Amino acid sequence: MIEVKGLKKSFKDVEALRGIDFFVPRGEVLGLLGENGAGKTTTLRILATMLKPNSGTAILNGYDILEQPHMVRKNLGILFGGESGLYDRLTARENICYYGELNDMSKEDIEKRIDYLTDILEMGEYIDRRVGKFSKGMKQKVSIARSIVHNPPIMLFDEPTSGLDVSAARVIHRFLDECRQEGKTVIFSSHSMGEVEKLCEKIVIIHKGEVLAYDSIESLKAKHNMDLENLFVEMVGERGE
Amino acid sequence: MNKRHVWIVFKKEVKDIFRDRRTWIASVLIPMLVFPLLFFFMNMGMKNMEKNMEKDIPIYIETPNQEMDIIHYLNNSQGIQVVEEEKPYESLQEGKLKLILVIDEDFQEKIEKEQPASLKIIFDEVSNESSMAASMIENKINAYSEKIRFQRLEKLGINPEILQPMIITREAYVPEGEEAKGDQGALFMITFLLPFLLMLYPVVGGMPAAIDLGSGEKERMSLEPLLSTGAGRLSILTGKYLAILLASIIGTITSLMGVVAASKIAPDAIPLGVRISPLSIFILVATSLGIAMILSGLMLSISVFARSYKEAGTYLSPVTIVLMVPVYLTMFMDIRTLSTSLFFIPLLNSVLVMKEALVGIINPLHIILTFSISIILVVLSLFFTRFMFNKESVIFRS
Numbered sequence: 001m002i003e004v005k006g007l008k009k010s011f012k013d014v015e016a017l018r019g020i021d022f023f024v025p026r027g028e029v030l031g032l033l034g035e036n037g038a039g040k041t042t043t044l045r046i047l048a049t050m051l052k053p054n055s056g057t058a059i060l061n062g063y064d065i066l067e068q069p070h071m072v073r074k075n076l077g078i079l080f081g082g083e084s085g086l087y088d089r090l091t092a093r094e095n096i097c098y099y100g101e102l103n104d105m106s107k108e109d110i111e112k113r114i115d116y117l118t119d120i121l122e123m124g125e126y127i128d129r130r131v132g133k134f135s136k137g138m139k140q141k142v143s144i145a146r147s148i149v150h151n152p153p154i155m156l157f158d159e160p161t162s163g164l165d166v167s168a169a170r171v172i173h174r175f176l177d178e179c180r181q182e183g184k185t186v187i188f189s190s191h192s193m194g195e196v197e198k199l200c201e202k203i204v205i206i207h208k209g210e211v212l213a214y215d216s217i218e219s220l221k222a223k224h225n226m227d228l229e230n231l232f233v234e235m236v237g238e239r240g241e
Numbered sequence: 242m243n244k245r246h247v248w249i250v251f252k253k254e255v256k257d258i259f260r261d262r263r264t265w266i267a268s269v270l271i272p273m274l275v276f277p278l279l280f281f282f283m284n285m286g287m288k289n290m291e292k293n294m295e296k297d298i299p300i301y302i303e304t305p306n307q308e309m310d311i312i313h314y315l316n317n318s319q320g321i322q323v324v325e326e327e328k329p330y331e332s333l334q335e336g337k338l339k340l341i342l343v344i345d346e347d348f349q350e351k352i353e354k355e356q357p358a359s360l361k362i363i364f365d366e367v368s369n370e371s372s373m374a375a376s377m378i379e380n381k382i383n384a385y386s387e388k389i390r391f392q393r394l395e396k397l398g399i400n401p402e403i404l405q406p407m408i409i410t411r412e413a414y415v416p417e418g419e420e421a422k423g424d425q426g427a428l429f430m431i432t433f434l435l436p437f438l439l440m441l442y443p444v445v446g447g448m449p450a451a452i453d454l455g456s457g458e459k460e461r462m463s464l465e466p467l468l469s470t471g472a473g474r475l476s477i478l479t480g481k482y483l484a485i486l487l488a489s490i491i492g493t494i495t496s497l498m499g500v501v502a503a504s505k506i507a508p509d510a511i512p513l514g515v516r517i518s519p520l521s522i523f524i525l526v527a528t529s530l531g532i533a534m535i536l537s538g539l540m541l542s543i544s545v546f547a548r549s550y551k552e553a554g555t556y557l558s559p560v561t562i563v564l565m566v567p568v569y570l571t572m573f574m575d576i577r578t579l580s581t582s583l584f585f586i587p588l589l590n591s592v593l594v595m596k597e598a599l600v601g602i603i604n605p606l607h608i609i610l611t612f613s614i615s616i617i618l619v620v621l622s623l624f625f626t627r628f629m630f631n632k633e634s635v636i637f638r639s
Contacts, residue, residue: 011634048469051633074471085463089260090253101249102470130260146466 001026002047002154002185006056009042009209016042018209019056024185024202026153029176031200031217032189035236039209040189044158047187048078060154061185074103076154077147079172081162084139088132092123092142095131096149103150110149117145120178121171137168144175155179157188161195173199193229203228207236242479246472250480258450258488268446268488272496276503284507290370297322298374299337301329304344310352311344311360314385320377333365339374340364355393432576432599435525436592437568438496443533444561446492447485447540454481455544456553464636478630482541482623489533521598524608528591528598531615535588536560538622542629545636567592576600584610587618 002024009017017039024030034040045051047058049069057064063071086095093114100110118127121141126134131142140160148155157176161169176199179186190196196203197217205213212235213220217228224231258264299322302312316323324338332338343361345351351358362378365371394401458464467477540557547553567589574583576596584590590611597604629635 045465045637048465050465050468050636070471070473073469076469078466078469080462080465085461085466087253087257087463088461089257094253094256098249098253099466099470102246102467102472104245104471143466150471 001059001061002030002187003059004043004047004056005058007043007046007053007058008055009039009046009051009053016209017046017053020206020209020211022204022211022214024187026185027180027183028202029180029186029188029200031196031203032187032206033191033193033196033203033232034189034206038206040206041158042209043206044078044156044187044189047072047156048076049073074150075152076156077150077152078156078158079143079147079160081159081164084131084136084143086131086139086142086146089130091130092127092134092138092145095142096146099146100149105150113149113151114145117149121145121175136164137171140164140168141171144172148179153184155184155186157186157190159189159191161190161192169195193227193232197228205232205235212236242475243473244476246476247480247483250472250477251483254450254454254481254484255487258453258484261449261453263449263453264488267449268492269495272442272446272492273499273502276496276499277506280503280507290373293370295320298339298377299324300374300378301326301332301338301341302344303329303341304348305346306344306349309344309349311348311382311385315342315378315381318381321381333363333371336365336368336370339368339371340378342378352389428600432596433568433572434500435599436571436595437565438500439493439525439529439532439595440564440568440588440592441561442493442496443489443529443536444540444557444564446495447489447533447537448557450485450488451537451540451544452547452550452553452557454485455541456547456549457544459547459636460549468636474630475627478541478627482537482626485541486533486537489537490530493529493533518601520603521601524598524603525595528595528611528615531612531619532588532591534619535615535622536564538619538626542622542626545626545629564588571596576602579607581606581610585614587614590614 002022004020004022007017007020008015020039020043022030032040032043042051046053047060047065049065049072052066057066059065060072061075063075065072087098090098096114096117097110100113105113114127118124121144123138123141123145126138131139134142155176157172160172164172173195176186176188188196188200200217202216203213203220204211213231215223220231221228224234226234297320300315302315302323304312312323315321326332326338329338329341333341341363343363345359348358348360360382362375364375390404391401394404458467468474540560543556543560544553547556567586570589571592574593576593579593579597583593584607590607594607594611597607
């Protein structure tokens with residue numbers, strides 16, 4: 001589970017987060033919606049202990065991000081969109097293995113896990129090739145494998161499908177679905193309403209560092225009597241004006 | 242800091258940077274080849290010039306009176322060819338003539354009257370061969386002048402030795418139990434070249450690695466996934482630092498191998514016949530390791546600060562020029578009379594201690610000061626790198 005309590009974060013004079021609260025129970029997929037600069041990535045970076053909040057905290061699987069950042073990191077995997085962040089001169093296997101080692105897995109466990117991931121992500125043809133010449137889709141598969149090599153109970157997705165073609169985006173969707181089936185707790189940040197509606201149970205809409213809405217998609221739609229996209233535009237538009 | 246994580250990061254970075262062609266070029270190929278190639282071509286040029294000088298040097302004698310003893314003397318001298326030219330000054334500029342000797346009409350008459358007779362050597366100042374020919378002709382004319390002086394003294398019944406009251410010989414002082422350092426030219430060359438290399442090559446060798454491991458992580462967007470692993474930042478940083486240090490050390494070692502190879506290719510241009518004691522070698526190695534450690538930290542912090550490869554390259558390139566300053570500053574300093582205050586200046590002190598070690602001066606105060614300041618600098622550079630790596634505004638600077 002993930003419990004976010006009163007997160008505030010400023011960069012010089014800019015207030016990126018003005019007190020964010022939400023809760024994601026184990027096995028649930030939460031959609032994080034917001035415009036560019038709303039605070040989605042800052043929230044995820046704080047949860048991944050890359051940034052420190054000015055106030056507030058978060059508990060991930062029982063570990064506090066401020067007090068046990070090392071344990072928090074061991075319990076989560078993070079997947080970014082856009083550039084894959086892989087090492088071009090290493091093979092796919094070496095890229096995945098590096099992250100397994102840094103997450104304190106034994107050599108045997110890493111090898112078993114890589115075999116398993118190679119199988120389910122269909123990477124057998126290129127697992128021992130250097131990733132420099134891979135297609136975007138192939139790279140994204142390696143990124144997925146790298147983020148879950150240590151089988152973390154919590155997954156953070158930061159706009160993972162941005163810049164991907166339909167088939168590569170489908171791989172991500174399938175992977176997220178598997179995470180849900182495995183009982184992982186997931187936060188999925190995206191611009192795409194359709195994607196969020198398809199994959200998430202609950203959503204948090206963030207605007208200018210504040211939570212505008214936090215509920216299940218169905219109840220929000222019923223309460224406002226409109227679809228998710230119009231709901232989002234109305235909420236953000238109201239605040240933005 | 243987790244030693245296992247440090248080792249994992251170090252191992253991966255070494256594998257990654259040595260699969261990069263740029264590392265091989267900067268850390269191995271350039272340092273190893275630059276000196277042998279440079280001195281090979283220099284040697285070839287010198288040999289070519291010497292070969293040309295071994296042939297008869299074409300000179301033109303400008304005088305209204307061709308019947309002079311000096312002209313006969315020069316005509317009969319080996320290595321000179323007196324030629325006729327219609328336009329001698331044009332030929333001099335074209336390189337066909339190496340010099341023009343202008344002899345006054347009354348030259349012979351003045352010699353006979355035992356008066357000073359003058360002549361002029363006109364050479365091409367932009368031609369090395371012309372300058373060398375001018376020196377050679379000057380020596381021949383001096384020899385002719387000496388011959389006339391002897392004849393005049395003999396005519397007067399004076400022993401020529403009376404005009405040489407002193408004979409001066411130069412000898413370097415070598416204390417008892419010590420060996421001479423070797424050829425003076427070689428000593429000057431090595432006391433300049435070695436600190437130059439040990440200063441420059443940690444940067445040349447380590448720079449591609451530093452750029453890749455710092456700003457490269459940002460540019461390829463791999464820094465955030467890396468920071469979200471179970472490894473702490475200090476462990477990640479230390480692993481990266483050690484990988485850059487290794488690349489710097491390899492760059493330095495290969496450059497030294499290049500110098501040794503160059504000395505074999507061109508022993509005249511780069512004479513390494515200098516004796517260095519084991520203690521001096523130890524001081525040299527320790528000092529250069531200190532330099533590599535300071536510079537690796539500095540390069541990593543600059544690279545971590547930069548947003549991209551390009552920005553890191555822009556910041557790091559001037560470092561090589563800045564590092565040359567202490568090397569050139571010490572070029573004309575007298576190694577025996579160095580002020581202790583100079584040993585408080587970082588990097589300059591390292592160059593001076595290396596120079597002292599090379600000539601066999603072991604001054605404990607200078608060594609302690611230099612090493613203490615280097616250790617402080619290494620620690621500061623590591624703290625600074627750690628500070629940069631922990632600073633959110635630097636890590637997420639984009």
